Amino acid sequence: MATALLAALALNHATADDAWKLPPEKTSLKPGAGREMVLGQCVACHSADYMTSQPPLDRAAWAASVEKMRSKYGAAIPTNAASAIADYLAAQYGPKAPGR
Ligand code: HEC
Known part of the structure; x- marks a missing residue:
């Protein structure tokens, strides 16, 4: 009886832990020169989805976005x-960009 209760508690604990996991990061930025820079500077406030879900922008437009x-x-x-x-980002x- 006590064993069953402990087992139930352990199971409950595992479920609670899972509930607190961060959602998986769905976006992975494409490899390329400057990628680490983007990960370092651009994902503090929002996810990389903000970049990857944009329409294809040329360098001037990306530079303007960064400036904004x-x-x-x-x-x-x-x-x-x-x-x-x-x-x-322009590359x-x-x-x-490859794959566009
Ligand atoms: C200081 C916080 C902060 C940092 C750092 C930051 N952004 Fe943003 N970004 C924002 C905010 C705030 C928005 C607007 C959010 C919204 O509309 O929900 C935004 C929106 C965007 C958008 C969506 C289009 C738009 O203009 O609203 C893009 C693209 C974007 N950011 C790219 C970048 C890139 C590239 C970098 C790195 C150079 C970057 N962000 C770094 C705060 C930041």
């Missing part, structure tokens, strides 16, 4: 990082 994050939303992105990020999520 800095000026409008206060993202502290260093200038050299912003440039590398725009390069990466991987631009009109000429």
Whole structure:
């Protein structure tokens, strides 16, 4: 009887743990130069889905998007990082990106 109760408690505990797991990160950014920079600078406030769900944007449009994050939303992105990020996003999520 006591054993059954303990087992039930253990089972209950395992279920409670599962309930507190973070949802799995569904997006993985494509590999490419600058990817780590994007993961470092761009996913603090929102998921990478915000980038990957955009229509294909050219480099100027991605640069403007990064600039908007800095000026409008206060993202502290260093200038050299912003440039590398725009390069990466245009290469991987631009009109000429592979798989578009
Ligand atoms: C300081 C917080 C912050 C950081 C860091 C940040 N963003 Fe954002 N981003 C926002 C907010 C706030 C929104 C608007 C959220 C909404 O509308 O739900 C947004 C929205 C977006 C969107 C959706 C389109 C739009 O303009 O609203 C894109 C694309 C985007 N961010 C890209 C980026 C990229 C690329 C980076 C890295 C260079 C970045 N973000 C870093 C705060 C941030």
